[in-house]
Amino acid sequence: MAGGILGTGVSGLSAAQHGLDTTGHNIANVNTEGFSRQRVETQSTVGLAFRSTFLGNGTQLAGITRTFNDFNYQEVIFNASQYNSNNTKYVNASRMDNLLADPETGITTSFEEMFDGINGVTEEPTIISARNVVIARAETVAQRFNTLYEEISGQHLGAVNEEITTTIEEINSIAAEIANLNGKIQVENAVSGSGFPPNDLLDKRDLLLKNLSEMVQVDTIKRNDGTINVTIGKGITLVTNSFALPLSVERNEFDSSKLEIGVATRADTVNKTYITDQLSGGSLTGLFDARDNLILPTLNELGKLAIGLADSFNRQQTLGRDLNGDQGQYLFSDINEPQEVLSRTLNSQYNVGETKFETYIRNTNELSGEDYRLDYDGTNIEMTDMDGNVITQFTPADIATMAGGTAIAVEGTGIALAIDTNNLTAGDSFMIRPTLTGSRAIERVLEDPEKLAAADNALDISATNNPNNIELNLYELTAASAPAAPLPAPLPDNSISIEIDAGAANYVVRDSGGTVISGPNAIPADQIIDDPVAGFRFELKGVLAGSEVFDIVHADNPGFDETKKFGPGDNTNMLEMLNFQSQRNLDNGTNSLSESYADLVTTIGVETKSREISTASFETLLAGSEQRLAGIQGVNLDEEAANLIQYQQAYSAAARIITVARDTFDTLLQAAR
Numbered sequence: 229m230a231g232g233i234l235g236t237g238v239s240g241l242s243a244a245q246h247g248l249d250t251t252g253h254n255i256a257n258v259n260t261e262g263f264s265r266q267r268v269e270t271q272s273t274v275g276l277a278f279r280s281t282f283l284g285n286g287t288q289l290a291g292i293t294r295t296f297n298d299f300n301y302q303e304v305i306f307n308a309s310q311y312n313s314n315n316t317k318y319v320n321a322s323r324m325d326n327l328l329a330d331p332e333t334g335i336t337t338s339f340e341e342m343f344d345g346i347n348g349v350t351e352e353p354t355i356i357s358a359r360n361v362v363i364a365r366a367e368t369v370a371q372r373f374n375t376l377y378e379e380i381s382g383q384h385l386g387a388v389n390e391e392i393t394t395t396i397e398e399i400n401s402i403a404a405e406i407a408n409l410n411g412k413i414q415v416e417n418a419v420s421g422s423g424f425p426p427n428d429l430l431d432k433r434d435l436l437l438k439n440l441s442e443m444v445q446v447d448t449i450k451r452n453d454g455t456i457n458v459t460i461g462k463g464i465t466l467v468t469n470s471f472a473l474p475l476s477v478e479r480n481e482f483d484s485s486k487l488e489i490g491v492a493t494r495a496d497t498v499n500k501t502y503i504t505d506q507l508s509g510g511s512l513t514g515l516f517d518a519r520d521n522l523i524l525p526t527l528n529e530l531g532k533l534a535i536g537l538a539d540s541f542n543r544q545q546t547l548g549r550d551l552n553g554d555q556g557q558y559l560f561s562d563i564n565e566p567q568e569v570l571s572r573t574l575n576s577q578y579n580v581g582e583t584k585f586e587t588y589i590r591n592t593n594e595l596s597g598e599d600y601r602l603d604y605d606g607t608n609i610e611m612t613d614m615d616g617n618v619i620t621q622f623t624p625a626d627i628a629t630m631a632g633g634t635a636i637a638v639e640g641t642g643i644a645l646a647i648d649t650n651n652l653t654a655g656d657s658f659m660i661r662p663t664l665t666g667s668r669a670i671e672r673v674l675e676d677p678e679k680l681a682a683a684d685n686a687l688d689i690s691a692t693n694n695p696n697n698i699e700l701n702l703y704e705l706t707a708a709s710a711p712a713a714p715l716p717a718p719l720p721d722n723s724i725s726i727e728i729d730a731g732a733a734n735y736v737v738r739d740s741g742g743t744v745i746s747g748p749n750a751i752p753a754d755q756i757i758d759d760p761v762a763g764f765r766f767e768l769k770g771v772l773a774g775s776e777v778f779d780i781v782h783a784d785n786p787g788f789d790e791t792k793k794f795g796p797g798d799n800t801n802m803l804e805m806l807n808f809q810s811q812r813n814l815d816n817g818t819n820s821l822s823e824s825y826a827d828l829v830t831t832i833g834v835e836t837k838s839r840e841i842s843t844a845s846f847e848t849l850l851a852g853s854e855q856r857l858a859g860i861q862g863v864n865l866d867e868e869a870a871n872l873i874q875y876q877q878a879y880s881a882a883a884r885i886i887t888v889a890r891d892t893f894d895t896l897l898q899a900a901r
Contacts (some may be wrong), residue, residue, distance in 0.1 A: 237882050548683055
């Protein structure tokens with residue numbers, strides 16, 4: 229019996245000691261992030277058989293468990309992922325909103341001041357100082373576009389790229405630590421057996437998972453040996469057992485300044501699998517969302533606006549006469565300057581050879597601010613938008629035409645394509661970015677205020693046959709490379725006629741004697757016609773009936789027609805430029821210059837507010853879920869103090885049992901002497 233009492237006392241002493249150790253461990257880690265409160269689980273030892281019953285044999289340690297609720301924990305890491313994703317989007321949208329909406333840094337004020345200057349010239353066309361104001365304010369507008377481009381592409385996009393790189397480094401570091409902990413947990417579980425999990429290692433791993441979820445949404449698969457497999461996004465494996473697959477920062481196949489996320493089983497693999505579009509949640513996804521749905525679209529919209537502004541004023545300048553009676557020259561740089569034309573199309577890094585496309589802006593009214601993709605299958609080139617919707621397909625005949633130096637217009641996009649250098653190979657891909665760099669490229673080139681074309685041009689247009697009341701508008705008086713090359717004389721003859729065939733598919737140009745000097749030429753779908761013989765571009769607005777005849781007369785040819793004599797005080801053309809403030813020449817006739825910019829600011833403002841609301845919502849959800857989890861796993865010092873007293877008393881009582889056992893044993897020894 230003495231042995232039974234002694235064993236029982238020792239087991240109770242040991243249980244109380246474990247309780248004291250665990251309670252002390254809890255108290256010591258009260259401020260340790262991610263620590264889960266631990267508690268001692270004991271169970272009674274199987275009793276000793278004695279006659280028809282069992283005698284109690286003390287207690288034994290069943291396990292030391294952590295107070296942890298997996299449901300609450302999963303709720304925390306999900307809300308953390310969503311909060312950080314939305315907060316990252318909100319921070320970037322807010323910065324963009326502040327930049328574009330602020331009168332000091334935005335472009336609205338510059339627009340207004342430029343049109344105020346134009347209004348001054350309409351009132352006093354011959355005053356040089358008024359003309360100088362227009363020149364200066366055109367320079368201000370161009371510089372404001374340039375500054376916005378540099379700010380957004382250099383600061384905003386540059387900061388996003390830097391954060392993407394830093395975030396990937398952190399993800400890889402955390403993944404490696406999780407894999408390392410997996411190995412340790414596997415060993416500890418194998419050594420200690422069931423019921424004795426390595427709680428502190430599990431806490432560390434769970435904390436790492438929470439930190440990882442702040443950067444990217446994670447899912448875990450638990451294994452029987454205590455390890456977990458970690459996947460991110462749409463099931464991409466990041467950690468399996470004790471092995472971590474490192475992510476890498478890769479250059480976009482078209483644009484080296486645009487970063488993507490790659491993954492491979494080996495770090496030295498050259499061609500990684502891009503997984504950018506397969507990620508979700510966390511700050512990393514927020515960065516990509518800000519870049520692809522905010523920063524780059526903003527640059528495209530600003531570029532579209534800059535191109536539209538330059539094109540409108542340049543074309544109107546060519547349609548007027550300056551203070552000396554000469555044809556007007558470009559106010560801004562040519563939107564189809566050779567270097568810009570070549571830079572708008574990018575080769576894929578996987579292309580066998582480099583093929584250089586020329587992308588011309590043909591109609592700024594049709595520009596959408598979207599990017600496009602070209603794919604060559606060895607026979608045809610398919611053009612799609614970035615969502616994969618087919619825009620058009622170029623046949624071998626089309627490709628031969630483009631390679632021959634003739635640009636083919638792409639209906640509905642406002643652009644035309646030609647091929648400068650043809651190295652097409654089956655499988656080649658290209659990206660077209662018509663407007664991305666438009667705000668960088670715009671530049672005021674007109675220096676002489678006398679060259680400002682305030683007066684009307686010398687051409688009169690009339691219709692001999694026009695059953696559908698089609699409008700024929702002069703679109704632009706052209707040159708090979710305006711304004712570097714001198715603009716040609718308006719007409720090859722005192723008057724010409726433009727005749728549409730009966731099928732409304734082709735046209736010819738005849739001189740004053742009826743001789744064909746150009747054509748027959750096909751009428752393009754957008755009905756904007758470039759005729760190098762006549763020396764201008766003209767636009768047909770409306771549905772052609774066929775057999776229309778239009779006459780264009782050089783109205784101030786001496787002795788021919790004196791109806792439009794030149795006068796230095798004429799402000800007709802400048803009034804047309806003043807109308808650009810309200811004319812809806814962008815977005816298929818739905819927006820003016822100011823309205824287009826206001827739409828951009830409004831869109832970003834709405835996006836900013838939406839992200840702010842989402843961020844606040846998930847912040848509340850995260851705080852609530854963290855509070856619930858803390859209520860389960862957090863250490864309560866009052867409770868631990870009570871446990872400390874309880875285990876101390878149990879320890880003292882168990883020690884007393886041992887004392888009684890010793891005294892009993894001594895009594896038995898004395899009785900035997």
